[in-house]
Amino acid sequence: MKGTVLYAPHDVRFEDREAPKIIKPTDAIIRTSATCVCGSDLWPYRGISRINGPTPMGHEYCGIVEEVGSAVRTVKPGQFVIGSFFVSDNTCPNCRAGYQSSCVQKEVMSTAQAPLVRVPLADGTLVSTPDLPPDDLVPSLLTLSDVMGTGWFAAFAANVKPGMTVAVVGDGAVGLLGVLSAKQMGAERIIAMSRHAARQKLAREFGATDIVAERGDEAVTRIKDMTDGIGADAVLECVGTQESMMQAIRSTRPGGGVGYVGVPHDASLDVGALFWTHVRLHGGPAPVRQFLPDLIKLVWNRKIDPGKVFDLTLPLDQVAEGYRAMDERRAIKALLRP
Amino acid sequence: MKGTVLYAPHDVRFEDREAPKIIKPTDAIIRTSATCVCGSDLWPYRGISRINGPTPMGHEYCGIVEEVGSAVRTVKPGQFVIGSFFVSDNTCPNCRAGYQSSCVQKEVMSTAQAPLVRVPLADGTLVSTPDLPPDDLVPSLLTLSDVMGTGWFAAFAANVKPGMTVAVVGDGAVGLLGVLSAKQMGAERIIAMSRHAARQKLAREFGATDIVAERGDEAVTRIKDMTDGIGADAVLECVGTQESMMQAIRSTRPGGGVGYVGVPHDASLDVGALFWTHVRLHGGPAPVRQFLPDLIKLVWNRKIDPGKVFDLTLPLDQVAEGYRAMDERRAIKALLRP
Numbered sequence: 001m002k003g004t005v006l007y008a009p010h011d012v013r014f015e016d017r018e019a020p021k022i023i024k025p026t027d028a029i030i031r032t033s034a035t036c037v038c039g040s041d042l043w044p045y046r047g048i049s050r051i052n053g054p055t056p057m058g059h060e061y062c063g064i065v066e067e068v069g070s071a072v073r074t075v076k077p078g079q080f081v082i083g084s085f086f087v088s089d090n091t092c093p094n095c096r097a098g099y100q101s102s103c104v105q106k107e108v109m110s111t112a113q114a115p116l117v118r119v120p121l122a123d124g125t126l127v128s129t130p131d132l133p134p135d136d137l138v139p140s141l142l143t144l145s146d147v148m149g150t151g152w153f154a155a156f157a158a159n160v161k162p163g164m165t166v167a168v169v170g171d172g173a174v175g176l177l178g179v180l181s182a183k184q185m186g187a188e189r190i191i192a193m194s195r196h197a198a199r200q201k202l203a204r205e206f207g208a209t210d211i212v213a214e215r216g217d218e219a220v221t222r223i224k225d226m227t228d229g230i231g232a233d234a235v236l237e238c239v240g241t242q243e244s245m246m247q248a249i250r251s252t253r254p255g256g257g258v259g260y261v262g263v264p265h266d267a268s269l270d271v272g273a274l275f276w277t278h279v280r281l282h283g284g285p286a287p288v289r290q291f292l293p294d295l296i297k298l299v300w301n302r303k304i305d306p307g308k309v310f311d312l313t314l315p316l317d318q319v320a321e322g323y324r325a326m327d328e329r330r331a332i333k334a335l336l337r338p
Numbered sequence: 339m340k341g342t343v344l345y346a347p348h349d350v351r352f353e354d355r356e357a358p359k360i361i362k363p364t365d366a367i368i369r370t371s372a373t374c375v376c377g378s379d380l381w382p383y384r385g386i387s388r389i390n391g392p393t394p395m396g397h398e399y400c401g402i403v404e405e406v407g408s409a410v411r412t413v414k415p416g417q418f419v420i421g422s423f424f425v426s427d428n429t430c431p432n433c434r435a436g437y438q439s440s441c442v443q444k445e446v447m448s449t450a451q452a453p454l455v456r457v458p459l460a461d462g463t464l465v466s467t468p469d470l471p472p473d474d475l476v477p478s479l480l481t482l483s484d485v486m487g488t489g490w491f492a493a494f495a496a497n498v499k500p501g502m503t504v505a506v507v508g509d510g511a512v513g514l515l516g517v518l519s520a521k522q523m524g525a526e527r528i529i530a531m532s533r534h535a536a537r538q539k540l541a542r543e544f545g546a547t548d549i550v551a552e553r554g555d556e557a558v559t560r561i562k563d564m565t566d567g568i569g570a571d572a573v574l575e576c577v578g579t580q581e582s583m584m585q586a587i588r589s590t591r592p593g594g595g596v597g598y599v600g601v602p603h604d605a606s607l608d609v610g611a612l613f614w615t616h617v618r619l620h621g622g623p624a625p626v627r628q629f630l631p632d633l634i635k636l637v638w639n640r641k642i643d644p645g646k647v648f649d650l651t652l653p654l655d656q657v658a659e660g661y662r663a664m665d666e667r668r669a670i671k672a673l674l675r676p
Contacts, residue, residue, distance in 0.1 A: 093568045102592035254440035264609040271605035281619040
């Protein structure tokens with residue numbers, strides 16, 4: 001089997017690797033129907049996060065169950081399944097509270113940009129579709145593995161409710177799907193912050209009513225101007241830098257919520273400044289598993305089409321081009337088909 | 339009239355000052371029945387917060403309306419009233435959202451350790467009791483002006499619900515009243531963090547079921563041990579230091595809430611660390627005005643007795659001794675009677 005391995009910044013290879021096998025009785029092996037490149041993959045790709053030697057890549061996946069361990073009960077070979085980028089037992093107190101990405105047995109998936117992938121804790125991690133999906137649904141189903149679930153969690157964590165004014169910081173795939181999520185949750189006004197024409201267009205397709213191209217202080221001023229000087233009811237922070245975090249907090253009305261899902265890089269918050277804003281902060285790695293059943297229904301019934309974030313489709317063996325295109329912002333998100 | 343003025347660290351004087359007068363038609367003048375020293379008054383008293391020259395002190399007050407401006411409609415001379423330490427119009431969008439301490443017209447009270455005090459925006463700020471209170475209720479009614487409302491907001495912001503396990507960081511008056519608030523909100527287990535016998539005793543009277551004397555890492559370990567390794571459902575942060583904030587966050591289960599009301603001093607948060615905890619953060623200066631009507635009812639009907647936090651009562655002209663006793667932790671909180 002070949003699989004994706006990052007050797008060094010900007011050096012991604014698709015090369016021979018050992019095919020995954022069942023190691024524990026709770027494992028499953030999935031034949032991936034599709035996988036993709038995540039914005040968070042760009043951190044090590046750009047050398048901002050360090051790697052220790054050649055590192056297999058990929059944490060977003062869906063496909064057909066090939067084999068299951070002897071203890072697996074809820075999925076079986078031949079089913080089409082989607083799993084979260086964090087595996088979870090779905091039975092521990094944190095899972096039962098809906099925070100499967102804080103499962104006491106959690107492990108992060110890291111070998112999914114490959115035709116076969118081993119998924120630990122298969123019963124807790126994987127959710128099957130009602131039937132084998134038509135091929136055109138596969139991209140949208142794939143997004144539920146991480147990017148769509150993460151946009152959804154941003155809106156959930158920001159406490160988006162019907163009628164609200166919502167702002168979204170970040171026009172990557174997560175931010176765009178945050179727009180879609182806010183729309184699904186009934187937001188009345190959705191302000192997408194973007195300066196890229198193609199991303200603005202997709203944001204509008206997903207439900208954005210307004211676009212703000214400014215950043216930093218100017219962006220905060222624009223949001224305040226649009227909300228009678230008070231701020232948005234909910235703001236989704238989908239970047240993970242200090243600047244984007246502060247922009248999100250300062251754009252929110254007192255008592256409003258910031259949902260933050262951008263993996264933070266060297267961001268720190270002055271608690272004194274936060275204190276006087278009265279903003280509610282919630283976020284972290286999305287507990288995608290919590291949302292999978294409902295999101296599968298929405299995709300299956302063609303109520304949402306999150307697969308539109310894939311504006312580049314490549315055969316899996318051209319994965320390196322997928323990284324390049326996203327790094328150079330030529331693509332929002334690259335879909336890879338084995 | 340005499341009033342309290344801070345001249346320099348540890349130099350509090352009760353000296354002649356001009357009696358307050360109606361300045362705007364929305365003002366009221368209150369003859370204070372009681373006032374007190376706040377934990378936050380100790381920051382400038384200790385020289386940690388700077389003052390620019392002689393500074394009148396005091397933001398907690400209740401008493402009889404002496405005079406009202408021509409535009410005041412909801413309170414009248416002779417009524418007993420309590421007001422928040424922030425004045426608010428109670429009509430702006432932030433007030434309507436329940437965040438009166440972020441009122442667009444907010445001003446902080448600062449001259450209340452005196453027999454007469456001017457309250458701006460009287461209609462929005464003051465709430466009257468059903469009748470003139472018996473004298474023994476005055477201390478508890480006074481706490482509603484700040485300290486009890488702040489403890490209540492800590493529990494509200496941490497999202498305390500019936501049946502929860504709640505931990506309280508800080509054994510000052512706010513923390514102790516946070517215990518009382520969590521109890522009122524139906525918490526099943528309340529862990530007070532304190533190493534002072536008198537404060538532990540009062541915490542137990544207010545509803546604490548457990549006491550943890552450890553601090554920092556050891557305190558976090560103790561809380562985790564008491565909660566099957568997961569953390570408390572809600573934690574009230576009632577100190578305001580970096581250490582106490584991190585202790586609170588690390589003691590909370592994923593998805594649980596930290597309500598923080600200690601005015602922060604040089605505290606910063608690593609967003610990366612916060613991200614992986616899945617903790618919800620909410621807090622700030624308590625919107626006491628939101629809670630005043632309900633809390634007045636609870637005190638009036640003798641359901642709660644927050645006035646127990648006053649373990650020292652002094653005539654107002656001995657205010658300097660009140661500061662000294664609290665600074666030296668000889669008193670939890672000093673009540674001052676004109």
